[in-house]
Amino acid sequence: MMSDENGFFEKVYRVTCMIPPGRVSTYGAIARFLGSSRSARMVGWALNNCHSMGEFIPAHRVVNRNGILTGKHHFGTPNAMKQLLENENIKVVDDRVVDFRKLLWDPCREL
DNA sequence: GGTGTGACAATGG
DNA sequence: GCCATTGCCACAC
Numbered sequence: 022m023m024s025d026e027n028g029f030f031e032k033v034y035r036v037t038c039m040i041p042p043g044r045v046s047t048y049g050a051i052a053r054f055l056g057s058s059r060s061a062r063m064v065g066w067a068l069n070n071c072h073s074m075g076e077f078i079p080a081h082r083v084v085n086r087n088g089i090l091t092g093k094h095h096f097g098t099p100n101a102m103k104q105l106l107e108n109e110n111i112k113v114v115d116d117r118v119v120d121f122r123k124l125l126w127d128p129c130r131e132l
Numbered sequence: 133g134g135t136g137t138g139a140c141a142a143t144g145g
Numbered sequence: 146g147c148c149a150t151t152g153c154c155a156c157a158c
Contacts (some may be wrong), residue, residue, distance in 0.1 A: 093139085
């Protein structure tokens with residue numbers, strides 16, 4: 022009960038929505054911001070359920086540590102994620118975010 | 133209540 | 146420096 026808003030998933034959704042446009046974040050960074058630096062995998066899983074939220078989650082701004090669009094296949098179409106990233110003025114080449122290091126948005130650092 | 137999983141990350145060879 | 150393996154923690158069945 023009422024664990025929905027306090028659940029790990031809800032936190033992931035909220036932080037993911039907090040990612041400013043034109044920026045990208047990593048699963049580990051989000052997980053660490055949530056207090057569970059080792060639950061990076063849970064972050065991806067949470068986004069996997071994001072389709073059940075009823076609200077759109079900018080999961081396309083979340084990539085792995087290498088800046089690779091690991092979950093692009095889960096967007097319905099592998100091109101959707103890249104298209105969304107390009108829509109944010111983010112360059113994506115070979116399923117990798119260009120200047121990912123500069124575009125990296127760390128909640129623990131920026132906040 | 134236990135088992136399996138999963139869009140990662142870190143470590144070792 | 147790259148490839149393979151382990152750890153990991155929260156959620157679904």
